Amino acid sequence: MSQLPNSLDELVHTFGPHLNLAPPGGWQDEPEPDKVVKTHCCFCGQQCGIQLKVKDNKVIGFEPWEEFPFNKGKLCPKGVKRYLQGNHPDRLHKALMRGEHGFEEADWEKAMAHVATKIQEVQAKHGPHSFAVLSGVSMSNEKSYLTGKFARLGIGTRNLDYNGRLCMVSAGAGNKRAFGVDRAANPWTDIEKADVIWVQGSNVAECSPITTDYIWRARDRGARLIVVDPRITPIARTADLVLPLKPGSDCALTNGILHLLHKWDLIDWAFVKEHTHGFEDTIAAVKDCTPEWTSEMTGLPVEAIEKAARWWGEAKTSMLLHARGIEHQSKGADNVSSCINIVLATGRIGREGCGYGTITGQGNGQGGREHGHKCDQLPGNRDIENPEHRAHICKVWGCTDEELPHKGVTAQEIVNAIHAGEIKGLMLLCFNPVVSLPNTDFTREAFSKLEFMVGLDFFMSESMHYADVVLPSALQEEDEGTTTSAEGRVIKINKAVDCPGDAKPDWEIMVDLARRLGRGRFFDHFTSSRSIFEELRKASSGGTADYGGITYEKIEKQMGVFWPCPTEDHPGTPRLFEGAKFMHPDGKAKFYPTPWRPAMEVVDADYPVWLTTGRVVFHYLSGTQTRRIGFLVEQCPHPYLEIHPRLAERYGLQEGDAVEIESRRGSMVLPAKLVTTIRPDTVFIPYHWSSKLAANQLTARHLDPVSKIPEYKVSAVRIRKTTPDRFSPELAELQRMAFEARSNQPNIPEQVF
Amino acid sequence: MPLVNEEYGFFVDPQRCIGCRACVGACAECGTHRGRSMIHLDEIDRLASTQTVPTVCMHCEDPICAQVCPADAIKRSEDGVVHSSQKPRCIGCQNCELSCPFGVPIVFSGLEQMLKCDLCYDRTSEGLRPMCATVCPSQALLYAPKVQIEGMRKNKPLREFTIGELHVKTRNAVMVPDTEVPLHLDASLLIAGGF
Numbered sequence: 043m044s045q046l047p048n049s050l051d052e053l054v055h056t057f058g059p060h061l062n063l064a065p066p067g068g069w070q071d072e073p074e075p076d077k078v079v080k081t082h083c084c085f086c087g088q089q090c091g092i093q094l095k096v097k098d099n100k101v102i103g104f105e106p107w108e109e110f111p112f113n114k115g116k117l118c119p120k121g122v123k124r125y126l127q128g129n130h131p132d133r134l135h136k137a138l139m140r141g142e143h144g145f146e147e148a149d150w151e152k153a154m155a156h157v158a159t160k161i162q163e164v165q166a167k168h169g170p171h172s173f174a175v176l177s178g179v180s181m182s183n184e185k186s187y188l189t190g191k192f193a194r195l196g197i198g199t200r201n202l203d204y205n206g207r208l209c210m211v212s213a214g215a216g217n218k219r220a221f222g223v224d225r226a227a228n229p230w231t232d233i234e235k236a237d238v239i240w241v242q243g244s245n246v247a248e249c250s251p252i253t254t255d256y257i258w259r260a261r262d263r264g265a266r267l268i269v270v271d272p273r274i275t276p277i278a279r280t281a282d283l284v285l286p287l288k289p290g291s292d293c294a295l296t297n298g299i300l301h302l303l304h305k306w307d308l309i310d311w312a313f314v315k316e317h318t319h320g321f322e323d324t325i326a327a328v329k330d331c332t333p334e335w336t337s338e339m340t341g342l343p344v345e346a347i348e349k350a351a352r353w354w355g356e357a358k359t360s361m362l363l364h365a366r367g368i369e370h371q372s373k374g375a376d377n378v379s380s381c382i383n384i385v386l387a388t389g390r391i392g393r394e395g396c397g398y399g400t401i402t403g404q405g406n407g408q409g410g411r412e413h414g415h416k417c418d419q420l421p422g423n424r425d426i427e428n429p430e431h432r433a434h435i436c437k438v439w440g441c442t443d444e445e446l447p448h449k450g451v452t453a454q455e456i457v458n459a460i461h462a463g464e465i466k467g468l469m470l471l472c473f474n475p476v477v478s479l480p481n482t483d484f485t486r487e488a489f490s491k492l493e494f495m496v497g498l499d500f501f502m503s504e505s506m507h508y509a510d511v512v513l514p515s516a517l518q519e520e521d522e523g524t525t526t527s528a529e530g531r532v533i534k535i536n537k538a539v540d541c542p543g544d545a546k547p548d549w550e551i552m553v554d555l556a557r558r559l560g561r562g563r564f565f566d567h568f569t570s571s572r573s574i575f576e577e578l579r580k581a582s583s584g585g586t587a588d589y590g591g592i593t594y595e596k597i598e599k600q601m602g603v604f605w606p607c608p609t610e611d612h613p614g615t616p617r618l619f620e621g622a623k624f625m626h627p628d629g630k631a632k633f634y635p636t637p638w639r640p641a642m643e644v645v646d647a648d649y650p651v652w653l654t655t656g657r658v659v660f661h662y663l664s665g666t667q668t669r670r671i672g673f674l675v676e677q678c679p680h681p682y683l684e685i686h687p688r689l690a691e692r693y694g695l696q697e698g699d700a701v702e703i704e705s706r707r708g709s710m711v712l713p714a715k716l717v718t719t720i721r722p723d724t725v726f727i728p729y730h731w732s733s734k735l736a737a738n739q740l741t742a743r744h745l746d747p748v749s750k751i752p753e754y755k756v757s758a759v760r761i762r763k764t765t766p767d768r769f770s771p772e773l774a775e776l777q778r779m780a781f782e783a784r785s786n787q788p789n790i791p792e793q794v795f
Numbered sequence: 796m797p798l799v800n801e802e803y804g805f806f807v808d809p810q811r812c813i814g815c816r817a818c819v820g821a822c823a824e825c826g827t828h829r830g831r832s833m834i835h836l837d838e839i840d841r842l843a844s845t846q847t848v849p850t851v852c853m854h855c856e857d858p859i860c861a862q863v864c865p866a867d868a869i870k871r872s873e874d875g876v877v878h879s880s881q882k883p884r885c886i887g888c889q890n891c892e893l894s895c896p897f898g899v900p901i902v903f904s905g906l907e908q909m910l911k912c913d914l915c916y917d918r919t920s921e922g923l924r925p926m927c928a929t930v931c932p933s934q935a936l937l938y939a940p941k942v943q944i945e946g947m948r949k950n951k952p953l954r955e956f957t958i959g960e961l962h963v964k965t966r967n968a969v970m971v972p973d974t975e976v977p978l979h980l981d982a983s984l985l986i987a988g989g990f
Contacts, residue, residue, distance in 0.1 A: 116932050248815070251813060251933070252932050254813055255933055261949075262947055279845050677816055687842070688990055718844075
């Protein structure tokens with residue numbers, strides 16, 4: 043039974059998060075590294091090049107990698123301190139099994155045998171699909187590919203999904219609808235050449251910091267920057283036009299823009315007629331989206347809406363970039379389509395300085411979804427219900443169509459099914475749903491009901507607390523492989539150090555488990571990441587995300603290869619849609635009408651304030667890694683409530699006051715942070731923390747009907763001032779940890795100079 | 796080739812700063828002052844703006860810190876770089892800390908010595924750019940050939956400052972926009988209807 047094996051305090055005491063404050067051996071000496079390994083940062087979809095310094099099988103520091111073309115040595119603070127996730131006191135070295143006194147270190151063989159037996163038991167009792175797999179796209183393409191194959195052929199379940207369901211699926215759905223392919227349309231160098239850059243729902247400076255420099259290079263040339271976000275984020279601070287719209291009103295704005303482009307005849311008619319379908323229906327859908335209507339829906343002034351439409355319509359070159367701000371909504375896919383509509387209407391795509399892209403959030407958010415663990419996809423971005431696609435994969439995998447499961451349900455739906463008692467077993471790897479899924483209490487209840495759960499991770503995440511067996515897997519730097527960045531650039535992750543103790547790369551664990559489940563024939567030939575990549579190439583070949591012509595050697599030689607790359611003599615495809623050739627069978631792009639609909643939850647008399655959630659630059663996703671790195675915790679130790687002083691005044695709140703925030707799902711108490719950079723009808727909480735500090739205690743399980751992404755960005759809450767004794771003890775502990783990091787005075791050598 | 800030369804300049808462009816503190820973290824990774832950052836990163840007024848400003852040593856032509864040092868421990872080399880105090884001489888009196896118009900030097904307790912940005916002498920002498928300017932994601936801190944940058948960026952470099960009665964000329968430049976930058980941003984003034 044997956045109740046917590048110990049109290050939460052005991053678990054945190056044993057497994058952390060604790061802080062790693064200094065490199066191995068401390069700051070005293072500066073050891074000469076044995077080697078310097080060129081690889082990439084593990085945090086975020088930018089996948090910056092970085093060099094890791096290694097000594098005695100430990101990562102001891104980093105050196106910027108200035109030759110790597112995407113970031114040219116630049117790194118955000120997560121990249122700078124990423125090396126401290128290695129050699130960490132919380133690192134899992136041994137398999138853990140539940141015993142009388144909670145988690146106990148276990149013999150590897152015994153743990154693996156137990157996992158295989160329990161998977162078979164659950165499936166024998168409740169059917170093959172009663173065992174689900176939830177995985178994550180911080181893993182390489184090889185691991186992602188193998189996870190997909192392992193779930194389907196190793197375990198034999200259709201119920202496999204991934205944490206990209208909380209990230210890229212709205213963008214993917216919108217892109218496939220419009221273009222027939224799911225990838226940012228342009229290399230980032232096109233941003234520099236754009237005259238107008240439209241950023242909507244993307245906190246670029248904090249979530250994809252390196253992109254900031256690309257935008258500034260365009261602005262140095264005189265480009266105009268338009269930023270659409272309920273908050274004036276750091277990138278918006280100097281923007282030429284800031285549109286702080288109401289949470290959840292994104293497609294009202296872009297529908298209104300399309301209305302004006304049509305009214306003012308700023309449409310590229312030749313492009314629309316020759317290269318697209320569906321324009322008439324889409325224009326009909328925005329017929330009534332006048333500036334006045336748009337203003338009412340978005341809370342933006344008519345003049346600002348008109349100025350944005352004028353700038354966008356009259357631009358010679360442009361880029362539109364968006365991210366989770368518009369995608370984390372119950373109309374996320376429609377928001378994406380409505381953005382694409384204003385790109386297609388002006389015909390500015392598929393050429394230098396003209397294009398569109400979603401900014402991938404997770405490390406391998408792009409590649410992970412293409413090849414493996416999305417419930418409706420097979421490698422190469424293939425459709426799991428398309429008979430031809432299935433036949434191709436069956437051939438590569440050496441299985442029959444009957445052996446290949448059909449489409450399963452999505453991540454939140456898997457947890458819903460666990461809660462409903464329909465799914466009884468779970469393998470969880472590289473995913474922390476207890477922090478990252480909406481309605482935290484519901485997720486915890488669900489996990490408590492599991493008959494058996496096995497987890498693979500390098501740290502004991504809050505979700506792993508519910509596991510019966512935890513198997514230590516590999517950090518990114520402990521294995522080689524490939525990832526695919528936000529640009530669609532396939533890059534090489536190089537191994538810097540070995541796994542500590544009994545820990546193993548996730549793929550090795552899955553191959554071993556498959557053998558124990560009697561399915562070794564599908565997996566026996568995998569002896570290295572490279573051998574998995576070779577099969578991935580074949581499996582993706584002929585799909586839209588075609589890696590057929592990509593080799594490890596070619597990636598290193600070219601500093602990355604943009605897919606599609608069908609043959610070994612093909613250089614790759616940095617810019618999609620050149621010559622307005624789209625990837626639907628008829629070669630045309632499709633407009634998609636996005637009639638307005640409100641968010642699933644809107645403010646009312648009981649819950650009168652909008653809540654939106656997001657990231658800070660110092661942390662990554664559920665914080666499993668970054669909440670363990672001293673410097674990052676020092677900069678931002680705990681969440682807070684961002685609130686406009688005019689709203690704060692109504693509740694008698696001052697800076698630092700304890701404020702209780704309550705939604706229909708739950709409540710939490712945080713310190714108030716007064717800022718004029720947020721709409722006064724909206725509050726914001728960063729989401730990287732767990733338990734009583736989890737923003738997702740407040741968010742709802744409202745899903746987009748198409749993408750099944752949860753609506754993290756729009757909730758209704760009420761707030762009230764409370765007393766400091768209501769602060770969670772966890773908050774005080776995090777403040778103590780930040781103090782510890784700050785006062786970690788290194789033992790400086792006696793004589794420095 | 797050493798990168799401390801006439802051709803290269805250090806530019807601080809606060810307009811681009813995103814407050815990410817990658818510079819602060821990276822500075823502490825350097826070989827000569829491991830674990831200690833020499834960079835100050837300030838939020839100007841978070842209530843009113845997300846504006847942040849990084850401060851590194853400006854490397855004054857006639858450094859005040861050296862002028863006021865009673866132990867003559869602070870030296871400026873011929874290439875214009877003002878160095879950390881010399882350990883045998885430094886008495887940790889904090890005169891430099893108190894007098895620097897930019898607030899740069901730090902006398903570290905326990906060490907009783909002033910350390911400051913030395914343009915990453917260990918890196919620049921080997922042809923590498925200073926750590927902070929290499930990693931800075933928005934290139935608010937920038938180390939590059941002067942000709943290249945002064946032609947490329949709209950903001951203009953400023954190397955002379957009047958602070959109170961002091962007039963200082965510096966090796967490093969602050970990039971200044973030709974238009975006024977609003978320091979108070981208020982979303983409530985950018986929305987329709989009242990609140």
